[in-house]
Amino acid sequence: MSTPLLSVRDLHVSFKTEDGVVRAVDRLSFDLDRGRTLGIVGESGSGKSVTNLTVLGLHNPMFTTVEGEILLDGQELTTARESELEKLRGNKVAMIFQDPLTALSPYYTVGRQIAEPYMKHNGATKKDAWERAVEMLGKVGIPNPRQRAKDYPHQFSGGMRQRAMIAMALICDPDLLIADEPTTALDVTVQAQILDLLKDLQREFGSGIIFITHDLGVIADMADDIMVMYAGSAVERGTTAQVLRSPRHPYTWGLLNSMPRLDSDTGVRLSPILGTPPSLLTPPSGCRFHPRCAFADRVAGAGRCTTERPPPATDRASACHLTADQKRTIFIEEIKPRLG
Numbered sequence: 294m295s296t297p298l299l300s301v302r303d304l305h306v307s308f309k310t311e312d313g314v315v316r317a318v319d320r321l322s323f324d325l326d327r328g329r330t331l332g333i334v335g336e337s338g339s340g341k342s343v344t345n346l347t348v349l350g351l352h353n354p355m356f357t358t359v360e361g362e363i364l365l366d367g368q369e370l371t372t373a374r375e376s377e378l379e380k381l382r383g384n385k386v387a388m389i390f391q392d393p394l395t396a397l398s399p400y401y402t403v404g405r406q407i408a409e410p411y412m413k414h415n416g417a418t419k420k421d422a423w424e425r426a427v428e429m430l431g432k433v434g435i436p437n438p439r440q441r442a443k444d445y446p447h448q449f450s451g452g453m454r455q456r457a458m459i460a461m462a463l464i465c466d467p468d469l470l471i472a473d474e475p476t477t478a479l480d481v482t483v484q485a486q487i488l489d490l491l492k493d494l495q496r497e498f499g500s501g502i503i504f505i506t507h508d509l510g511v512i513a514d515m516a517d518d519i520m521v522m523y524a525g526s527a528v529e530r531g532t533t534a535q536v537l538r539s540p541r542h543p544y545t546w547g548l549l550n551s552m553p554r555l556d557s558d559t560g561v562r563l564s565p566i567l568g569t570p571p572s573l574l575t576p577p578s579g580c581r582f583h584p585r586c587a588f589a590d591r592v593a594g595a596g597r598c599t600t601e602r603p604p605p606a607t608d609r610a611s612a613c614h615l616t617a618d619q620k621r622t623i624f625i626e627e628i629k630p631r632l633g
């Protein structure tokens with residue numbers, strides 16, 4: 294077996310704040326292979342962005358503690374020097390954000406900003422880098438790219454800026470692309486175009502993609518594998534079909550139940566998950582989901598969910614004390630009929 298492109302092992306990320314230590318990511322492990330897309334889902338504050346910013350080394354070391362391993366192509370990143378991370382960012386690893394204006398400066402032309410990482414990492418001349426930027430703008434579907442490369446970001450529409458950011462992220466042909474809610478701000482038609490574009494570019498460049506979104510419909514369309522996060526940990530992992538068709542964690546059941554039906558365009562929301570996400574300053578004891586879980590009383594051993602933390606999710610074994618048989622039966626008899 295070849296080594297995965299990205300291997301995250303027992304990652305812990307915590308922030309020192311005035312109120313105490315925020316444990317944003319807690320004993321998280323996952324792998325990503327080349328050419329595959331891992332979708333990460335979970336409520337707001339579950340640690341999706343922190344996980345990925347940590348992979349890129351974009352945290353303030355003064356206030357952040359990172360423990361565990363992040364191996365990119367076998368290279369350990371948690372102990373890498375800033376100068377080494379600098380070499381990787383935009384080159385081997387690139388990121389697309391929700392808001393392109395966080396990545397694009399208003400003061401330089403779009404073409405110049407796309408060309409910059411290519412000059413920096415490939416030692417290309419200004420002229421060659423400009424040519425490559427124009428080519429990339431064409432690839433991401435900007436009409437008349439030679440002319441448009443001379444525009445400033447404010448002269449682009451939202452969808453075009455998103456495309457420009459994708460061009461910038463892909464110009465160095467990164468092995469790993471992290472897309473953090475890249476289409477949330479766009480209308481449905483433009484969103485569909487951008488997603489198609491990402492799929493085409495992945496086919497061409499073979500990058501591994503981490504795709505973060507709140508939208509299970511988008512995940513179903515984009516991801517090969519899914520990791521469901523709750524309060525900084527993975528509660529369930531599996532292929533997209535496995536997680537969406539036979540989910541094995543009570544939180545995933547709630548998540549599916551709270552989303553608009555994947556096959557319906559009415560956008561009707563079913564029942565939201567009761568309660569609120571837990572405080573990461575003082576996380577609940579035992580299973581972190583127990584204050585919101587409707588199945589804790591089915592676990593053998595009274596009060597086990599409030600005292601004993603389930604082991605981390607591994608391949609298809611979700612982080613929950615229910616037995617595999619219970620999970621299967623509850624899903625088929627009680628959850629699935631509600632999902633329709």
Ligand SMILES: Nc1ncnc2c1ncn2[C@@H]1O[C@H](COP(=O)(O)OP(=O)(O)OP(=O)(O)O)[C@@H](O)[C@H]1O
Pocket residue numbers: 308310315317335336337338339340341342343344573
């Ligand atoms: N620099 C920081 N200092 C303190 N706490 C932080 C910091 N950055 C993030 N957090 C906390 O870490 C937790 C995880 O945040 P994160 O941004 O990863 O959530 P998320 O899953 O990406 O949510 P969303 O879906 O809203 O983007 C949150 O509780 C957040 O408040």
Ligand code: SF4
Pocket residue numbers: 542543544580581582583584586587588589592598603612613614615
């Ligand atoms: S371990 Fe207990 S509280 Fe946690 S998800 Fe499973 S049943 Fe619910």
Ligand SMILES: [Mg+2]
Pocket residue numbers: 341342343473
């Ligand atoms: Mg986020």
